[in-house]
């Protein structure tokens with residue numbers, strides 16, 4: 476790949492998704508974009524760049540999607556979900572006792588394991604949430620992962636990653652080699668296509684936002700912009716989950732960090 480091609484491709488991906496591809500990640504462009512060039516019968520990455528310069532919107536989208544990393548698993552890192560159950564939910568149940576409503580956003584949800592983990596956790600708290608209106612909206616830029624997420628069908632390997640056996644047996648049905656999520660649980664999550672750096676939040680006044688393992692791909696300016704936009708989409712005392720570290724909130728729950736500080740200071744690594 477020539478330096479011009481490298482610059483063109485990484486610039487296209489960064490402008491459209493926020494994802495930064497540094498020079499040492501050039502191999503990623505090669506590995507992930509060469510199959511697209513081959514499939515479209517283009518002359519390698521040089522041909523791909525020529526086709527993109529036309530421009531070609533569908534091809535640009537395909538390139539961006541190919542450069543996303545969709546790694547995810549059920550109850551990833553454990554601790555954020557434990558905090559949600561033991562600290563955040565009790566706090567919000569008290570704070571929202573009058574309205575009896577909870578609005579949750581799983582941003583960059585990939586193939587759905589994160590929002591479905593939240594849905595299972597809430598279902599396990601059904602007694603405390605009886606009579607409450609709970610909505611979970613889950614978004615991602617990548618269409619293929621959203622299609623899989625909506626289907627709610629996972630392989631043996633996927634359900635073995637993070638999902639307790641008790642929840643597997645309770646909420647999934649084995650069909651051949653696959654596991655299908657209970658339709659009632661699936662219906663708890665609304666999946667939407669959404670680009671976090673280009674579009675307004677899919678709602679306002681969220682009480683809980685998960686935005687985990689996304690900012691790590693962005694540069695500092697983009698992280699700050701996304702965090703400010705997230706903060707603007709959240710209720711005053713809402714809680715933001717980032718990475719594996721825990722929760723950020725404007726209200727004084729245990730182990731929290733101020734949301735205002737997160738948005739205005741350097742974002743911790745590994746988010």
Ligand SMILES: C[S@@+](CC[C@H](N)C(=O)[O-])C[C@H]1O[C@@H](n2cnc3c(N)ncnc32)[C@H](O)[C@@H]1O
Nearest residue numbers: 492543545547583585615616617670671687688
């Ligand atoms: C590593 S996964 C994280 C999944 C899940 N949040 C977790 O922690 O397990 C990152 C996801 O971010 C999505 N993504 C990347 N850029 C995005 C953007 N600009 N807007 C929305 N989603 C984006 C990717 O498609 C990918 O599915």
